[in-house]
Amino acid sequence: MTPAALSRLRLTDFRNFDTLDLDVDARPVCLAGPNGSGKTNILEAISLLAPGRGLRGAESDEPLRRAGDEIAPAWAVYAEVPDETEDVSSLASGLLEGDRRQTRMNGKPASRAELAALLPMIVLLPEHDRLFAGPRADRLKFFDRLVAAAEPSHGDALNAYEKLRSRRQRLLDKGRADPAWLDALETDLAGHGVALAAGRLTALSRLQAAIDAADDGIFPKADLALNGTIEAALAGGAELRAAEDQLALAFASGRDHDAAAGRTLTAGPHRSDLTARHREKDQDAGRCSTGEQKALIIRLVLAQARSLADRGQRMPLLLLDEACAHLDERRREGLAEAILALGAQAWLTGVEAGLFTAFGDRAQQFAVDQGRVSD
Ligand SMILES: Nc1ncnc2c1ncn2[C@@H]1O[C@H](COP(=O)(O)OP(=O)(O)OP(=O)(O)O)[C@@H](O)[C@H]1O
Ligand SMILES: [Mg+2]
Incomplete structure (x- = not known):
C-alpha cells in the first residue's frame, strides 16, 4: 500500500496565509524559515484534515484568521491525496459562514474511519520534548x-x-x-x-x-x-x-x-x-x-x-514540528534515514535549512517567510 501523502495543499485565509498553493510529490517535505513565518501553521492546517481539533486544539467554530480587528469570514484548507490505487481524493476543511468546521472528502462529509484510512497521521510537537517529565x-x-x-x-x-x-x-x-x-x-x-x-x-x-x-x-x-x-x-x-x-x-x-x-x-x-x-x-x-x-x-x-x-494499514503522514531541535548531527542524519526507510511523507519544520541537509534531494526543501512559501 502506498504511504499516505498529499500531492497538493491549498490554504485560503488561514492564520498568517492569505493563500498558499503547494504542489508536492511523495517525498518528505522540509519547511525552513524564521520564527513566526508560518511553519507550524502549515502543519496545523494539514492536521485539521484529520478528525479532532488539529494540533493547536482549535475550537470547532473558531475563526482562524485575524488581521488587526478584521476577522476573515471563512478559511479553508484543501488537499489532494492519492489513495492506494493512485486515484486522487480531495479533502477540504473549513469554517462555513456562521457554521461549524467541517471536513469533507470528495465533497461529502467523511467519517473518522474514512479519514483515517485515506490520510492517517501522527503528530510530534515541540511540547512533546518534555512529555515524560510533564x-x-x-x-x-x-x-x-x-x-x-x-x-x-x-x-x-x-x-x-x-x-x-x-x-x-x-x-x-x-x-x-x-x-x-x-x-x-x-x-x-x-x-x-x-x-x-x-x-x-x-x-x-x-x-x-x-x-x-x-x-x-x-x-x-x-x-x-x-x-x-x-x-x-x-x-x-x-x-x-x-x-x-x-x-x-x-x-x-x-x-x-x-x-x-x-x-x-x-x-x-x-x-x-x-x-x-x-x-x-x-x-x-x-x-x-x-x-x-x-x-x-x-x-x-x-x-x-x-x-x-x-x-x-497505510504508512501515516508524519507531522514533525521542530523534530530536529535538540538533536545532534548524528541523530539528525539518523532521523532522515529512518524517515526515508519508512517511505513516509514527513512534513518537517526547522528554523534553518541546514537542519535538513542529510535529506539532500531525497526530500523537497521549501523556504517559509511571512506567510509565503518558495522553493
Ligand atoms: N488566527 C491567526 N490569524 C493570523 N495570524 C495568526 C493567527 N494565529 C497565529 N498567527 C500568526 O502566524 C504567524 C506564524 O505562526 P507559526 O506558529 O506558524 O510560526 P512558525 O514559523 O512555526 O514559528 P516558530 O519558528 O517560532 O515556531 C505568527 O506571527 C502568529 O502570530
Ligand atoms: Mg513553529
Whole structure:
C-alpha cells in the first residue's frame, strides 16, 4: 500500500496565509524559515484534515484568521491525496459562514474511519520534548492520539467516555441526580472505559514490539508500561465483562467523593498513565536529558508508524514540528534515514535549512517567510 501523502495543499485565509498553493510529490517535505513565518501553521492546517481539533486544539467554530480587528469570514484548507490505487481524493476543511468546521472528502462529509484510512497521521510537537517529565494527562492524550491514528474506533470510545464522564460529573455537581439514572449512565461509561483500556493495552504491546524490533542503533529504546486500575485488571486476565462490572461499581461507590471534589477522582481510564524507562540507561524517561527524551519519543513515533504499515494499514503522514531541535548531527542524519526507510511523507519544520541537509534531494526543501512559501 502506498504511504499516505498529499500531492497538493491549498490554504485560503488561514492564520498568517492569505493563500498558499503547494504542489508536492511523495517525498518528505522540509519547511525552513524564521520564527513566526508560518511553519507550524502549515502543519496545523494539514492536521485539521484529520478528525479532532488539529494540533493547536482549535475550537470547532473558531475563526482562524485575524488581521488587526478584521476577522476573515471563512478559511479553508484543501488537499489532494492519492489513495492506494493512485486515484486522487480531495479533502477540504473549513469554517462555513456562521457554521461549524467541517471536513469533507470528495465533497461529502467523511467519517473518522474514512479519514483515517485515506490520510492517517501522527503528530510530534515541540511540547512533546518534555512529555515524560510533564503532566500525566498530556502523556495520556498523546498516547491516545497515537492509538487512534491506528484504530479510529479508539477515538470514538475516547469521545464517548469523556462525554459521559462530564455528564455524570455535572449531575453530581448539581447534587440531586436520580440514582437509577446514574446507574444506567455509569454502566455505559464503564463499557466505553473498558474498551478504551483494552484498546490501549493492545496498542501498547504492538508499539513495544515495534520498538524492540527497531535496529538503527540511533534512537534509544524505551520500555513502556500503562499504569491504570482497569488496564491492570485486563492485563491480569480479567474478562471484559468483569472489568466493566468492576468499573461501574467503582463509579457507583465514588459518587459522594466525586461530587465533593467537583471532579472524577474515581480511578477510571482517564486517570491512567503511560510510563517509560530508557532501556539502555535503565532510567526513568522523565529523568533523561532533553535530547535523550526527544530521541526516545522519536523512536516511539517511528515505531508506531512502522507497526501500522506492517499490519497492512497505510504508512501515516508524519507531522514533525521542530523534530530536529535538540538533536545532534548524528541523530539528525539518523532521523532522515529512518524517515526515508519508512517511505513516509514527513512534513518537517526547522528554523534553518541546514537542519535538513542529510535529506539532500531525497526530500523537497521549501523556504517559509511571512506567510509565503518558495522553493
Ligand atoms: N488566527 C491567526 N490569524 C493570523 N495570524 C495568526 C493567527 N494565529 C497565529 N498567527 C500568526 O502566524 C504567524 C506564524 O505562526 P507559526 O506558529 O506558524 O510560526 P512558525 O514559523 O512555526 O514559528 P516558530 O519558528 O517560532 O515556531 C505568527 O506571527 C502568529 O502570530
Ligand atoms: Mg513553529
